[in-house]
Amino acid sequence: MIARVTLELALRKEFDYLIPPDLSEQIDVGSRVQVPFGPRKVLGCVTALAEESAHAKLKPILKVIGAQTLVTPKILKLARWIGEYYCCAPETALKSVLPEAVRQEQAGWRERLWVRALPFAGELPKLSKRQKELWQIIEERRELPLKELLELAETTAGTIRRLEDKGLVAIAPQISERDPYAREHILPNQPLPLNDAQAKALAAIITAMEGVSEQATALSLALSHRMGEGRGEGGQDGTTGLENLPLTRSPAHAPTVFLLHGVTGSGKTEVYLQAIARALELGKGAIVLVPEISLTPQTVERFKARFTSGRLQTLVAVLHSHLSAGERHDEWHKIRQGRARIVIGARSAIFSPVEPLGLIIVDEEHEHTYKQEEAPRYHARDVAIVRGQMEGATVVLGSATPSMESFYNCSRDKYKLLQLLERADDKKMPVVRIVDMRQTLRPGSPIPIFSPQLKEAIAQRLERSEQVILFLNRRGYSTALQCPLCGYVAGCPNCSLSLTYHRQDQKLCCHVCAHTEPVPAVCPNPKCRNPQIRYSGLGTQKVEATLAKLFPHARIKRMDSDALQRKNDFRRILGDFRAGKIDILVGTQMIAKGLHFPNVTLVGIIYADLALHQPDFAGRGEVEGEVFVQAFTPFHPAIQYARRHDFTGFYEQELEFRQQLKYPPYSRIALLTLKGRNEDKVQFSANHLQRELEKATSDIKDLILAGPAPAPLLRAETYYRYQIMLRAQRMSALSRRLAQVTQSLALPEDVSLSVDIDPVNLA
Ligand code: ADP
């Protein structure tokens, strides 16, 4: 027998190997194997089996990794889709579907020595006092880890070996599973009676799941036909791309995608839990994706607690980057062995081998962290939708502030919108106060960070021993040039998008059409002419320092990517905050989502302009919360709508704007970035690539090709970066062309190219 193997080298090629007779039982499609490649030994994955090969003199497979095939055929298919859609080597895609610890099998199962009491007939042999004490413990426990026994009996391994010699006990290695949550005592919890909105949402999800379940066989046949089987037979036929999810055209019971829109506290998680329970009843498993940051012990505990006992008892596996390699290995195998039917995890948990899969939940679906920022640059939410389609699983996207894409898909009936408009816990929505920052400014004086109103409110909270969260929205500010006095934003004359401010070379640049202009010396608004328009930049550090001066007794902590070198810091600070050891937490938006702090009664948004915010998480406790939004453009629709909690209004307006400019969701973007230390070489390569792309895509009618233009963050690194942006209605055709062009492109050695499909970050 021959095995076709994809190696973990991005060669975009598969190789045939002989299966030695002694391994033939163990090798199947999806097996991970070690093979010789030139003088090296390389890991790879079996993607097909064959009777014969076109090549002579095949080398044999050296060994198999793991007892079970690690990449199931379904995951293999998903990996292929990722390679094609996101325009990366299939090997790269395949590599990302298994956790490192499982792929390498370096941290395998942990074996420990256990001591077990053996049955014996007749009388106890003669024992010393020490041995007798020891035997009593063993007899009572029947079996226990050697290490534990040694500690309990305060004795040495020698004493126990003597009991073994007498035939009383056996000492043998045994697998001992790691459980990252072993120390937490989890109390079972019961489903809550749902309110009307929750009940309605749950009923819709359940109906969808049951419908799919009934027609599972028929559908999986239809789908596998539609998706195409493997690349060899021309699988990608242009109907696989996300833009073509067969949602509206499929049979009546095709898997459905729901968008569950509800403010924080509206009871979305309770709906997820009850939907999962139904999936289990239908004999299926579930995957729950949560942004890494929201994957707190409390969140995990809620899921574990619901399924820890009773009829639907199952293990809940947890996958996130905070686990040790060994823990990740064990958690993953619990899923593969079918003992854990529910997985909760961050981005890559979407590849968990849950089978059969009934339900996928993507909580906080708008979160940018679902996008992987290295190859393969996949978006876990979009992969979830494709996987749902492939495996007939119902998908629920949840958010308080859904992404434009998802909202748009609802308006086109591709997704079904479910709404929870009120809080389930009877807490009031916080009062939102907009502060017009323009009134706090005087020409010639520095831009204040705190308005008198916010200062006053903070002082009040400190006095009452309540907690405060302050956000600084750096995103909108680091890239745009805005006059702090009148709110003027420098826009592109061609595209009417805001221009990107390159501080280093004092230029404004449009990264859509490559228009550049110098930074104005004074505000161009004739009524303003403020000379301070060259905004001096405000970081969380400055906010923290100013706070410390204003409130010298307050305990202040800063949370942003500069301050947090390690994930542990993150958890520790949140833990301290929850425990009341911190009064004011300052951060960028990353602390905003999915966190429950009952004692937070004030949230301040320092500069809120130009982005949609979610000021709904103050006052999760008994006290009513207040949100201060400091804005230079207080009449910006995003801010006005947020104040009325009217997201739909905002979306409609924003969608109209995007439609005019042909931006996503009205187009799909591919962003190509060239990077190198020599600017001339990078620019030259970018121009060359641009010409090649023009040739290769000339038949895509609606294509808009822009650039090359210097990347917005050109200044921030020691590398020079140029970008080319392509926009088209459909991505699948474009992806294919991009793959062709980029593979045949000869770049100078010190210039590298990255392809980002559906980027979430244009910097
Ligand atoms: P979300 O996920 O939308 O933030 P949760 O499901 O966490 O909302 O619910 C918020 C709070 O309300 C939780 O404390 C939860 O226990 C409670 N809750 C949810 N649904 C109900 C309900 N039907 N009845 C009473 N309390 C509920």
Ligand code: ZN
């Ligand atoms: Zn422009």
